[in-house]
Amino acid sequence: MKILVAVKRVIDYNVKIRVKPDNSDVDLTNVKMAMNPFCEIAVEEAVRLKERGVASEVVAVTVGPKAAQEQLRTALALGADRAIHINTSAETDEKVESLAVAKLLQKVVEEEQPQLVILGKQAIDTDNNQTGQMLAALTGLPQGTFASEVKVEGDKLQVTREIDGGLQTVALSLPAIVTTDLRLNEPRYAKLPDIMKAKKKPLATQTPAELGVEVASKVTLLKVESPAERQGGIKVGSVDELVEKLKNEAKVIS
Amino acid sequence: MSILVLADHHDGQLGSATAHVVAAAQQMAKESGGDIDVLVAGENVSAVAETAAQLDGVTRVRVADNAVYAHQLAEPLGDLLAALADDYSHVLASASTTGKNVLPRLAALKDVSQLSDIIGVASADTFQRPIYAGNAIATVQSADRLKVITVRTSAFEAVSESGSAAIETVDTVVDNALSAFVGEELAQSERPELGAAKVVISGGRGMGSGENFKLLDGIADKLGAAIGASRAAVDAGFVPNDMQVGQTGKIVAPELYIAVGISGAIQHLAGMKDSKVIVAINKDEEAPIFQIADYGLVADLFEALPELESKL
Ligand SMILES: Cc1cc2nc3c(=O)[nH]c(=O)nc-3n(C[C@H](O)[C@H](O)[C@H](O)COP(=O)(O)OP(=O)(O)OC[C@H]3O[C@@H](n4cnc5c(N)ncnc54)[C@H](O)[C@@H]3O)c2cc1C
Ligand SMILES: Nc1ncnc2c1ncn2[C@@H]1O[C@H](COP(=O)(O)O)[C@@H](O)[C@H]1O
Numbered sequence: 040m041k042i043l044v045a046v047k048r049v050i051d052y053n054v055k056i057r058v059k060p061d062n063s064d065v066d067l068t069n070v071k072m073a074m075n076p077f078c079e080i081a082v083e084e085a086v087r088l089k090e091r092g093v094a095s096e097v098v099a100v101t102v103g104p105k106a107a108q109e110q111l112r113t114a115l116a117l118g119a120d121r122a123i124h125i126n127t128s129a130e131t132d133e134k135v136e137s138l139a140v141a142k143l144l145q146k147v148v149e150e151e152q153p154q155l156v157i158l159g160k161q162a163i164d165t166d167n168n169q170t171g172q173m174l175a176a177l178t179g180l181p182q183g184t185f186a187s188e189v190k191v192e193g194d195k196l197q198v199t200r201e202i203d204g205g206l207q208t209v210a211l212s213l214p215a216i217v218t219t220d221l222r223l224n225e226p227r228y229a230k231l232p233d234i235m236k237a238k239k240k241p242l243a244t245q246t247p248a249e250l251g252v253e254v255a256s257k258v259t260l261l262k263v264e265s266p267a268e269r270q271g272g273i274k275v276g277s278v279d280e281l282v283e284k285l286k287n288e289a290k291v292i293s
Numbered sequence: 294m295s296i297l298v299l300a301d302h303h304d305g306q307l308g309s310a311t312a313h314v315v316a317a318a319q320q321m322a323k324e325s326g327g328d329i330d331v332l333v334a335g336e337n338v339s340a341v342a343e344t345a346a347q348l349d350g351v352t353r354v355r356v357a358d359n360a361v362y363a364h365q366l367a368e369p370l371g372d373l374l375a376a377l378a379d380d381y382s383h384v385l386a387s388a389s390t391t392g393k394n395v396l397p398r399l400a401a402l403k404d405v406s407q408l409s410d411i412i413g414v415a416s417a418d419t420f421q422r423p424i425y426a427g428n429a430i431a432t433v434q435s436a437d438r439l440k441v442i443t444v445r446t447s448a449f450e451a452v453s454e455s456g457s458a459a460i461e462t463v464d465t466v467v468d469n470a471l472s473a474f475v476g477e478e479l480a481q482s483e484r485p486e487l488g489a490a491k492v493v494i495s496g497g498r499g500m501g502s503g504e505n506f507k508l509l510d511g512i513a514d515k516l517g518a519a520i521g522a523s524r525a526a527v528d529a530g531f532v533p534n535d536m537q538v539g540q541t542g543k544i545v546a547p548e549l550y551i552a553v554g555i556s557g558a559i560q561h562l563a564g565m566k567d568s569k570v571i572v573a574i575n576k577d578e579e580a581p582i583f584q585i586a587d588y589g590l591v592a593d594l595f596e597a598l599p600e601l602e603s604k605l
Contacts, residue, residue, distance in 0.1 A: 169407055258436075259434045261434055269566060275589065278601050
């Protein structure tokens with residue numbers, strides 16, 4: 040079966056972000072960018088399914104500016120067979136909202152007819168946690184979100200999901216949409232020879248206009264602020280002092 | 294126009310989250326004075342509906358009681374919400390795993406955006422929400438005719454329970470040939486829910502093993518606390534995933550949060566830094582958690598925890 044994996048270029052998760060002085064947005068100039076951690080897990084899962092002989096082809100797709108091709112090359116180095124870049128530079132230098140991404144991915148799904156689409160559960164920049172669910176609704180496919188285990192069983196997909204109270208297992212008809220949680224797998228690092236090989240793998244480019252999708256959103260970002268800073272507290276010298284402070288100063292225990 | 298709130302429930306009981314979401318809905322309805330309806334969808338949920346009817350500010354409770362809605366699978370629930378949404382200006386749910394699973398489906402079916410995890414309501418169309426793991430707060434305005442929103446419950450004070458809303462049946466039944474429930478493994482605990490507890494004590498990788506989490510039990514008993522964990526503790530298999538606090542786990546804001554053997558990665562802070570008082574116990578005095586802790590104790594947790602338990 041063919042697997043489509045959606046990857047997003049985001050700020051590296053170790054970077055501490057800064058808000059622009061004019062409060063218009065977060066400042067991304069000269070900031071280290073990387074593949075969204077949940078997307079790395081998505082790529083890893085697809086590649087493992089291929090290594091186990093369950094999948095025949097893994098196609099990586101991203102929506103974003105030209106620079107997002109770096110993340111597609113990473114996906115190719117990790118084992119994807121080919122990549123599709125939906126280049127949004129002409130429409131917007133800014134972010135494309137989840138709904139528009141889902142509509143673009145819907146077109147790719149119609150074109151490629153994958154049996155399984157794997158996305159991250161959440162992009163760590165917007166923290167939206169929406170795109171996979173939206174894609175499932177638009178394509179009329181079932182969804183297994185926040186997956187910690189995925190098993191293909193005949194024409195069904197069994198997905199174990201991380202839910203608030205514990206774990207839930209659902210059986211989905213295929214084709215299906217899956218979004219990854221952190222425990223699904225431990226992604227590998229790309230090896231140098233694979234990074235070299237990835238440069239030669241096919242990478243096709245399309246635009247939202249070619250796909251007939253309008254990327255404008257009805258949501259306007261009015262401002263971005265830093266959260267209220269917590270005042271650094273004090274160090275206590277002993278357990279006794281801690282208990283005394285909690286009782287008499289903070290008054291949170293009696 | 295009116296607002297529809299999707300109720301959280303499990304085991305035939307209304308989840309505590311719903312009272313917080315209704316509070317957010319009240320802020321949105323302040324200008325328009327529109328009604329607030331609560332939708333209870335599931336199987337055998339009449340008791341849930343009765344509790345929901347007591348929430349202050351609720352006009353009607355609408356009950357869709359059918360086997361197809363059991364376990365609140367996303368596909369049928371999304372279709373049900375889409376069938377009802379045209380009567381509303383806003384559809385809200387808590388940012389629980391159910392809300393996050395279903396609301397984006399509704400939004401896509403209605404061709405509108407979804408706003409995730411709002412923490413503030415400026416007006417009926419303008420909201421605050423955290424981005425970048427809470428390291429920035431965005432104010433966003435939506436011009437969509439239908440606003441589909443998940444709400445961070447810790448940011449809104451729950452409404453009380455002195456109301457008596459009308460209860461009505463919803464007859465809409467949808468099919469679901471796409472997904473089926475197979476099973477569930479839910480953690481059993483006598484302790485308060487993480488999201489609702491006044492005190493939370495969490496252990497990290499420093500706990501060393503699942504067995505050692507027992508060191509937190511006695512303290513949690515004395516303080517009536519819920520027990521949480523860092524992702525590293527969950528990944529190491531010390532404790533189940535539902536205990537995880539952080540950007541990708543539960544968001545908590547208790548009166549008192551005690552972090553034990555947790556370094557203070559931004560992803561963990563994202564889930565607890567709005568707590569009123571933060572205590573950190575860590576043997577590394579350079580651990581970043583101390584930068585946000587009100588009271589830091591540099592100590593070996595294996596000595597500090599038994600002592601703390603005995604002195605409470
Ligand atoms: C996309 C993404 C999402 C994530 N989401 C989350 C999330 O939601 N929640 C989360 O928690 N993490 C999350 N993480 C992981 C996060 O980055 C950190 O790896 C994790 O929080 C570290 O957990 P920790 O503090 O327990 O472990 P460590 O960083 O290993 O810290 C252990 C601490 O224990 C102390 N210690 C050790 N022994 C003792 C002792 N005997 N006595 C006292 N102190 C001791 C050490 O000094 C150290 O500070 C996420 C990561 C990614 C990439
Ligand atoms: N611009 C994008 N290009 C490709 N995939 C995306 C993009 N935005 C979101 N996704 C996918 O959707 C997942 C969830 O993102 P979000 O819903 O935005 O939090 C990500 O982990 C990706 O797999």
